[in-house]
Amino acid sequence: MSPVEGLVERLARGLAGRTTRRSFLAQAGRVAVVVASGSAMSLVFEEQAMARVCGQSGVSPKCATYDCADTWGWCWYAKGCCADGALKKICDCCAPNTPNPVGYCPSGTRVKCIVESCGADPRVQTKAIHRARADDPVELALLVARTRVPHATKPVAILGDASSPGLAALAVSLTKVADAPVLLTAPQVLDPRVADELQRLGTEFVLIVSGTLSPAVHAALRAQGQQVTVLADATDPIPASAQVGVWQRATTGARSAIVVMPGVGYQVVGNAGAFAAAKGWPLLIGDTPEVQTVLTSPDPVRRTFVISDDPTDANRFPGGVAIAAANARALAIAVADTMVDQGVSGDTVGLAVAGDALAAAGLAGLGGPVLSYRAGSLDGAWDWLHRHRTSVQRTFVAGSSEAFADQPYYELQSLLNEFEAHLLRGTGGEGLPVISQPYDERPVGKARR
Secondary structure (H helix, E strand, O other): OOHHHHHHHHHHHHHHHHOOHHHHHHHHHHHHHHOOOOHHHHHHHHHHHHHOEOOOOOOOOEOOOOOOOOEEEEEEEEOOOEOOOOOEEEEEEEEOOOOOOOOOOOOOOEEEEEEEEOOOOOOOOOOEEEEOOOOOHHHHHHHHHHHHOOOOOOOEEEEEEOOOHHHHHHHHOOHHHHOOOEEEEOOOOOOHHHHHHHHHHOOOEEEEEOOOOOHHHHHHHHHOOOEEEEEEOOOOHHHHHHHHHHHHHHHHOOOEEEEEOOOOHHHHHHHHHHHHHHHOOOEEEOOOHHHHHHHHOOOOOOEEEEEEOOHHHHHHOOOEEEEEOOOHHHHHHHHHHHHHHOOOOOOEEEEEEOOOHHHHHHHHHHOOOEEEEOOOOOOOOHHHHHHHOOOOOEEEEOOOOOOOOHHHHHHHHHHHHOOOHHHEOOEOOOOOOOEEOOHHHOOOOOOOO
8 A cells, every 4th residue: 555545544534433424525625635646535535425325425324224223313404315306314323333424423323324315304214114024824814813913812713725825815805704813824734823823812713714724724723622614615716705705795795795807817816805804895706607696696796896807807797896907916006996995994005026916815814905016126016105105004015035125125114204215316426515404403303304
């Protein structure tokens, strides 16, 4: 290392350790005058500039998400960094002994990373996001059951087949009708997690919605003291849906129903299960004589919501209302829109990877819409969530750590909490000089909108 390079490195480290961001550029400018002829100078400050974001004069990294498990510092503002002309907020997440500047951090801490916002205070999250980090329908159904019934005893539970999207969706569709949690198990043996949950719930009666669950599953339930009733003994989802539909219409007198057509429609059978679960309506699959009988006996239904890629399919059913789209992701959005139109609350929303109907079925008992997203992004769900974000209070996201990594999680945090990260623009060196945050705006939640 040459003497000039060594001087630049020492000066840069010293400045980073003892200056705030607001003074950093001014100090750096003085250093540049002193060593402007040194070849290392342009490289050092080029790297720092590349590391900066619009309105940031230091080089502390961006946080991967809006979560700060340590201590919040306060913020500063910048103009010209938001596409809509809003004032950008840049706030410090602080921790002891980081290699970054002191910034706007409490005594004894330094900047760990920064968060940015073109909207609300990026230090405050008002919407809950539950990352399941799993796509196992058994685990997802357990999550829903524990969320919906955290403490109370439930004498009745519903059990479905975790290996079949259609059979799982049929089980979940009975959530409201039976006022019961829905659990899913592999068909060969009773999953130990399900057995434990039935004990936690204090369940005495189990309604089985599938003919695929083995005698070993039935025996395990009875060994736990459960009384078992089989609502559907068919092993195929299409006749099973008719069996469940007969029981449900006789029990509730429902005059509306949901029909999922084979093909693209069946790809969102889990999403349709969420619709049926929220409204307490029968979920039927396909157009068979048995399904038509359910819809016309003892009295014809008034409306049949038909989920398909062909809107004319609705003409085949009494009171047919088409829910149609050409692909599964668009069809999931159409189902969610119809749910809201039919009075289902958008307070709680599930998200599952597009094409994973089992994961969607696992989340279907939440009581709200289930959307599909493309793995690694929020594509397929972003627009709907943006339109409905004032009503959305919490989301449950199914998917592995790879499918729903920090970037889509960051985007979801920004979207729901109105941080408007999608409006951020500009690079290091732009948005300067910055605006110091007034004292009365420094407490968490007080950053200027």
